[in-house]
Amino acid sequence: MAEPAYTVASDGETTGEEKSSSSFPEIAIGVDIGTSQCSVAVWNGSQVELLKNTRNQKLMRSYVTFKDEIPSGGVSNQLSHEHELFSGAAIFNMKRLVGRVDTDPVVHASKNLPFLVQTLDIGVRPFIAALVNNVWRSTTPEEVLAIFLVELRVMAEVQLKRPIRNVVLSIPVSFSRFQLTRIQRACAMAGLHVLRLMPEPTAVALLYAQQQQQMIHDNMGSGSEKIALIFNMGAGYCDLAVTATAGGVAQIKALAGSATGGEDLLQNMMRHLLPDSENLFLGHGINEIKLMGLLRVATQDAIHKLSSQDNVQIDVDLGNGSRICKVVNREEFEEVNRNIFEKCESLIIQCLHDAKVEVDDLTDVIVVGGCSYIPKIRDLVKHVCKIEVYKGMNPLEAAVCGAALEGAVASGISDPFGSLDLLTIQATPLGIGIRANGNRFVPIIPRNTTMPARKELIFTTVNDNQTEVLIVVYEGETEKAEENHLLGYFKIMGIPPVPKGVPEINVCMDIDASNVLRVLAGVILPGSQQPAVPVMEVRMPTVDDGHGWCAEALHRSYGSTLDLVTVQKKI
Amino acid sequence: MNCSFASSLSDAKPFLSHVRSHKPQGKPILTAFSCRACEKDQSTNFYKVLSLNSNQASIDEIQKAYRTMGLQHHPDVCHPFKKDESTRMFVQLHAAYKTLSDPVLREEYDCILSSRNFEGKFRADFADHYSRIRWQEQIQELKRRSSYRMEQKERSWGNRMRAKNNEKRDK
Structure with a gap:
């Protein structure tokens, strides 16, 4: 693939202020950079289409490896084995760290990642580094994000056979405006112009608005106002929105969000399996990083399995004679992460309260994001909202599809069948x-x-x-x-x-x-x-x-x- | 006490467009929004902003009008050349929607509107005028209540008689 190196286009933060004034409008692509996975989608003239990489993947891992002179990311790179991620050279979870200072608890919770995250607790950016040939190579979340944004851009350009400049990015609700400038900076470094930054559940709300419109066209739905709660929980963030939808317009009534996600579930579980893990890995030597990686992969795998089975056997050899051999059941997992699930529940209650919406008013409740596969998450949403979960959406693709729709709408594209007569009326998250x-x-x-x-x-x-x-x-x-x-x-x-x-x-x-x-x-x-x-x-x-x-x-x-x-x- | 800044989104007029000095009696000035973009058109009718023909429009009609107008005038769907204009338009649209979709605010607004129509022109310190209307309303309400109480009393005569009869029967 062409031009893997990235260039810094501008130091100033670009915004969606100017659009190209050419008579042929360029359709902005929708990008979802998740904490763990990223994807790109675009309006292809009749519907939203997810773009695939050369390995036919629609969802790509969000990481960058600093192994050689030129860093490479999860879009183009092929991992020979999952464990390669844990050689100390691969950096990931940057969406959790972008724009945060080293006094932030989220940064502190990232210290046991299998690369270096060091804090001095003085309110400056944390020291983040990859281990390359036994030397710590420092990097920043913006740089890492820019590297795979470039890869995503190249991938989209190859497939769409045109230069890509404008993007609509989905972002967590809880991001501060300072964090938004860091995302814009990463985009500028990758030569991309941010047309909109859309809180993730509002992108889902737009997709929902389009689906409801479609149903009216097909004479299946009524045109009356529908109130929906959107619960979006991925690896890094839990985001919610209450939206009132009718006539293709998604009116955001309330937003709520927190840096609580699958990563927290994973860390609680790792602490449960190996209580002293944080101290064991403090040294960040090459062996410790490998152990952190091994424990991480095994725990992640166990959590995934617990979504479909009641218990799981964990067997990890940590070397030097220590070995974790344990059967974990679903109740244990839910008990270990009780605080996370309680947090999710309180966010739902807060969001409904802020929207001045009663549970009885809800037409639909939409649960998306990687964590939506966890039975406890679906149960607690159902328990609070007292209705069944909406079925018409792919939990991993909803946000990027919504971003692509917004990309088409904000680029001034119109559709002869009215499929793009859509609008999101946004609200301030903070x-x-x-x-x-x-x-x-x-x-x-x-x-x-x-x-x-x-x-x-x-x-x-x-x-x-x-x-x-x-x-x-x-x-x-x-x-x-x-x-x-x-x-x-x-x-x-x-x-x-x-x-x-x-x-x-x-x-x-x-x-x-x-x-x-x-x-x-x-x-x-x-x-x-x-x-x-x-x-x-x-x-x-x-x-x-x-x-x-x-x-x-x-x-x-x-x-x-x-x-x-x-x-x-x-x- | 009220001062308003020119919208940075609009043209290059002086920032503090106009400053009213303190009112000696400290009367409240009803300025739900003081974005000059809106203030300029303070005399506009919220129902007309939402393209509603009737002041009797139901809440569903108001919501529908807000969405339909939003789809036409929200800056997200308008051409970037018209960004400032569409932003102004939408801010006003939202102000209209916010007032008319709230039963209490709508009642107050309808009251102001009817007084405006009655006089044929918009009074500058309508707050003063509005308080008089509210006062008149309160008087009317008091009258209504007192007449209701009178009715109650009259009716209670029958009650009293019936009660007396019952007492007699019980004995």
Whole structure:
């Protein structure tokens, strides 16, 4: 295959702002980069088609091997044996690590992967490296993602016989805007332009909307509004959406998500089988990596088997005389992972609550993703929703198909049979706000607000003659400001010296159709018709890697000298 | 106290488009949304935004209209050249839908709308006007209740008599 090496196209983050203005529209492809598998789909003129690699696979492993000079990924590479993944040279699970700093618990949970993930707990990016000829070769999640994005692009270009530039990518609900910039960066490195980043369950919602439309055309369904809960759990993330669907429009009522997935089930199981495993593998020598790999493969295999059988025999020789020989049954697996299943259940309840939907209102419940094969997952969804699981979707292909549909719709393609008269009305997965009222997070755009959106809130100063205020923008749900994702910060300077509480500081947040967030801040003194200082308009996020320590450092340096408080609306 | 920024999505007019000074009495100004894109058209009728002919449209009709209009005006389905316009359009569409799909908000809105029609023009501080309407409504409701209570009293005379008769019979 041609051009395996990747080039960095641009340092700036590209967005879906400009589209090619040629009269012949280019159809954007849909890409799903999963924690464990990735796939590509495209609208072929009449329906969505999944593209296959040279080995006739539709789903390819998401990993990159740094064995030779040129790294190669799971799209083109053929593994001679599963264990080759565990030589220390193969990097995977990058979707769990992208855009996270080394104080993040998800990064800490990745330390027993069979390559190097080291943390210093200072809020910088973790040290990730592959073992190549006994030397640690450092890499980043963006680089790894870019490598197989290039391979996916080449694969699609060969099959579609045209250059590919525009993509619609499915992403986890719980990704912060900073993480989205890292995904866009990886795409830019691979020469791809991101048309849309779609939360995975919303891609599934779009596919569901199309299926419902199809049923009306075939005179099988009614045109009335259908409320569906979508539960999507893969290796890395658990994502949910409640969607109201009618007339080809999927209106997202609520989103919920967490970095909880098959990987957590696997790690709990590995700890159960070998309680001291984390300490045993701390050294990350070549033998330890091999043992980690062996245990991983055996455990993964056992979990897969437990989906169809009641118990499974595990037999792993860990060398140096230790050997795990054990029969594990399904109850044991469910007990070991009780906290994960409880988390899933609470996410469902939260999502229904946020959508203001009662269980009785649900028409369908859709369970997709790799973990949807686990009986306990299907049971708990059924138990909470009290209806049978929807059958019309392939659990492993739903998200990528939805992304491909969005790719066609957003590229301006129309279909003579109306199959593309579709729309997803998106909602914000996380609240966005600023630090105020001491160290509180004050949301300006709350979670589950329909996009495009624009909201504002009025603040004022806390000190007399305060001439500067610091606007620190966060994204998240936690009341304590620093426990949310930092997106950026800027100062408003030159406020005339007046007593505290006098200036009206209006902070406005604006999310446009391309999901670009802008923060505007202006100051008005009472009685004045004009802003006291020029309005600041800043596109977010502004932070770069290693921002974890920023908020703390800002707090240490400035204390409350540049603080803000909310103004109660006078009624 | 209200100030509004020009939408960054729109043209290059000054950012703080207009600033109203503090109202001396601190009257509330009803601005559910202050995106200037919408404010410009504050006098538009939410029913017309959703292309509904009747103010009596059912909730199903409102939902259907929102979807149909969404399919035409959402920036995702419009040509990129019309991105700003379609974004404005959709934000307004959503504001209309949000108000009319909520029974309480819709009632308030209908009230404002009828007062607007009655006067033939849109009053600038309709909040003040609206509070008067609400007050009138409350008076009417009180009247209705008191007349109902009167009826109850009248009816209860019969009850009383029947009760008396029953008492007599029991003895």
